[in-house]
Amino acid sequence: MFTPTRRARPFTARAPFGLKLLVGLVLLFLYCPFGIILLYSFTTEETAFTFPPPGLTADWYRVALFDRPDIYPPLLLSIQVALVATFIALILGSLIAFAISRTRFFGREAITFLVILPIALPGIITGISLRSAFGLFGIDFSFWTIVIGHATFCIVVVYNNVVARLRRTAKSQTEASADLGANSLQTLRYILLPVIGTALLAGGMLAFALSFDEVIVTTFTAGQQNTLPIWIYSQLSRPRQRPVTNVVAVFVIAITFIPIFLAQRLTQDTND
């Protein structure tokens, strides 16, 4: 029998306290490492990281800025690699996105699978296969060997953003454009590119952030070159001026947080 009074809402409109507490703890878990990194970039201890820090100083920021020239070449290399890899990923990623979204064809699934593969497979596999291929063909390690590795796993980021945007773009828009006499290049120029503009920007920024701090593939494709993450990695086993590593880490966090944050804002309509 239908009894309206028994009809309870499946879940209360407000979250139970226990759930909120769990959510808070998970967020704390996600963010406390960043706080720790920041805290220890101010510690007065040079070789150990006792908690709580015995004293606080901002001097390590001065040291990192002026007394450690070894930081700058890796930083520059990382930026250059990230820029070039992002550029390649933008082109290749959006080409695939266009091809996938305009037509259904034989092998379409295989191509989407192929795009995801470099991040679905552990990074070490991409790294070592590229390395052994370079070895087989006698290619010396260079700026470009790093870029090849990075661009390979950055493609998927751009592709994902662009394909999601194209999927949400109503087909009627391009059809209307064609009906109004625009040729396909004009449709591309006036309809599609403006539509995917922010998706490209977001994908590009994510690709930049991904490349900027990648270390696993880079270890295999860099040879003797130092990118910033490789520099940080080498510092982990070196006890000298440890807080300087934290200063660089804070800098890396800052330089990746900004584009990621912007990218998320740009694509929030595609993500929800």
Place this chain on the structure above:
Amino acid sequence: MSALSPSRQPRSITSRLSTFFHNNPTLTLLLLLAAPLLWLGVIYLGSLGALLLQSFYRLDDFTGIVVREFTLDTYRQLFTQSNLDIVARTVAMAAAVTVACALLAFPISFYMARYASPAGKVAFFIAVTLPLWSSYLVRVYAWKLILAKEGVVGWIFGALGLQGVLDAVLAVPTIGGPSLSVSMYGTFFAFVYVWLPYMIIPTYTALERVPGSMLEASADLGARPVETFRRVILPLAMPGVIAGSIFTFSLTLGDYIIPGVLGNSAFFIGQVVLIQQGTAGNIPLAAAFTVVPMVIMFVYLWIAGRMGAFEAL
């Protein structure tokens, strides 16, 4: 009007080009895909193939030179007890990390999907993805600081007077160690931490797609919230959880940084690959070792695909 009467005006090159593309969709498709396929199909897959090929070569123990003839010797070497232990340890860690990530990800994903306001969802989404994209190495390094003997966790245990508990936990054989940062616990915590966002996002996406009306229908049919959760929400969330598990599992299988920075000296697959191809110079064995996570992941992806995980990505 020009589209209807093309012959009346001289047509520009771009216009003619456009018509050409329109009339030749296959050619257009090939042009679009040529560069990406060259890159991913030839450079990437080619490299993967070359790697696979090398696993069928062997290293001459006396000369230290790779012998380029087909042999299964390297795989025979792979299936020795100590190597199988490494594989088992890595797979067990990947499984444990995946389960822990799924358990931690569910409440926050559920909260995001069911209770957060639209603006709250955006904020949560950004909050969850920020750590995902930001420096992996820096975050691993942070855990070393947190779990070190004199670090935060040790301090908290000390302040609560629970030093004995920590010592007992660390005294467990094979997974314990002198401090959290040099034990399997450290490896486990760092893995769970770095891969957690990969689990939250697909789980959230799957939960977000569960229509509210379905939950109301379930309640109307007399299900208590617990039943609705178990019989409606959980099954619908599973593809998302499986999609997330692809990442947590795969990334753990291949990682060599975390067990190196935070762990006792027990080896994981990634570390062996690094050592074999680097200092040991045994590319064939390194290649054979990478085949293990590859095979595991292909099987995993195949099963995940059958369970509908790709739609949740």
